[in-house]
Amino acid sequence: MGESKLFSAGRALSIAEVPQWDVVTDVAVVGFGAAGSCAAIEARYAGAQVDIFEVASAAGGSASLSGGEVYVGGGGGTSVQREHGFVDETEDLYRYLLMSGGPAADQERVRLYADHAASHFEWLGAQGVPFKGTYLPGKWIEPTTDDTLIWSGNEKAWPFSEHAKPAPRGHTVEFKGWGGGKLFMEKLSERAIQLGATAHYETRAICLITDQHGAVKGVLVRKAGEYLYVQANKGVILCAGGFITNRAMVERYAPQAMVCEQFVTGGNDDGAGIRMGISVGATTLNMHEFFATLPFFPPESLIKGIFINERGQRFINEDTYHGRVAHYVLRQPNGRVWLLVDNEIFGRPLIQQDITIAAVGETWEEVEAELGLEKGALVDTVATFNRYAAEGQDPYFHKDKEWLRPLLTPPFAALSYCQGDIEGHAFTLGGLATKPTGQVLNADGQSIPGLYAAGRTACGLPRWGEGYSSGMSLGDSTFFGRQAGRHAALESED
Secondary structure, three states, X not given: OOOOOOOEOOEOEEHHHOXXXXXXXXXXXXXXXXXXXXXXXXXHHOOOOEEEEOOOOOOOHHHHHOOOEEEOOOOEOOHHHHHOOOOEOHHHHHHHHHHHOHHHOOHHHHHHHHHHHHXXXXXXHHOOOOOOOOEEEEEOOOOOOOOOEEEOOOOOOOOHHHHOOOOOOEEEOOOOOOOOHHHHHHHHHHHHHHOOOEEEOOEEEEEEEEOOOOOEEEEEEEEOOEEEEEEEEEEEEEOOOXXXXXXXXXXXXXXXXXXXXXXXXXXXXOOHHHHHHHHOOEOEEOOOOEEEEOOOOOOHHHHHOEEEEOOOOOOOOOOOOHHHHHHHHHOOHHHOEEEEEOOOOOOOOOOOOOOOEEEEEOOHHHHHHHHOOOOOHHHHHHHHHHHHXXXXXXXXXXXXXXXXXXXXXXXXXXXXXXOOOOOOEEEEXXXXXXXXXXXXXXXXXXXXXXXXXXXXXXXXXXXXXXXXOOOHHHHHHHHHHHHHHHHHHOOOOO
């Protein structure tokens, strides 16, 4: 990571080793992405002096490469949901988010977010983030229009739909084409600067500085080859992203993510923020968890196909969120998976148009033989699926009627989602354990004085790859970045 041998993110610096304070501030924010921007904004609203230290030459972080979606709702619906006739009660959002968090979901964090998500959407608009207010029906990985409201997760898919009334909750920045996160971040970072936060670009945070009691008192940074000692009288907020670009950390904590060829990152998600937290006694959560996707649509007609493994068996309802599908695909025996389609729904995935067509046949028997599967395995699976689909049913995997149709029109094909033939995309979900206020916790569950974290440096709302929905990262980072900024700014200096 280019750090001096004398200093490391994995070792905190004692305040006794500080020769002088080169920068004195109230709140030091490490990272100028979604979480860092919102932490700075709220800290400035609370009257604190804020300095932001960003390793890149501009603000944005990984959020600037996103689709610019925030996952919000509740309170009967956001203004946009209500305008288009969708009622979204807080308890439905709460139950959905609790399911999405998986076995380690944080009820307190989910409760706070569900109760305030709708007002958070209005807050983002007040900071200058533009939302057109229109609704885009259909199923999208990322909209290319400038519409606002989309179905961005598992809302209408089993088992989520059985526990929470479905509603579209993806709220996307007004931007045409892919990559609306750039505009989203331009507005938030501009707002932080307008409010008086000081940004230090091309400045790498090296390690934390602690006193004799273990309280965090500042951070050592490096700019233009010079080390600067930063005193943070009220707190340091780590918003430095996850660790997907740190191969050693991924191999150690989330080795299954290595099968994905594309890492979703702004390039600086090297785990430095997490390592700095660990260096002062912080504990981590869900470090093995990661987001993954194998974008098999659009065209959305492919959702009407069925995934099978090398045993010829289905294993997932294909209408669920593409990231959930990906996790099921990645853990199939020997990494061998195919998407079966007929001529009526055939298409090449927009994001991987050179996908391998593993088999083509006029009958499913021919496809089965070409794939080298046990005789009758694939044929029986398709026959069972077709029989129920004709009746609008899917008793084994509960695919919604909207996406059910028998695969009857030849020629038939098998698109390869075998490992080696696919281009998976991944980022990490594990991070430092925090309170909803952003206060970082040690192994005993106690707050580490002066230290906060938000965004992917912390383990937030999105903490289970199988439950992720598009917009959760931006929703989590912006909302809990705000909590960390406000709480740090209101802390006393002692």
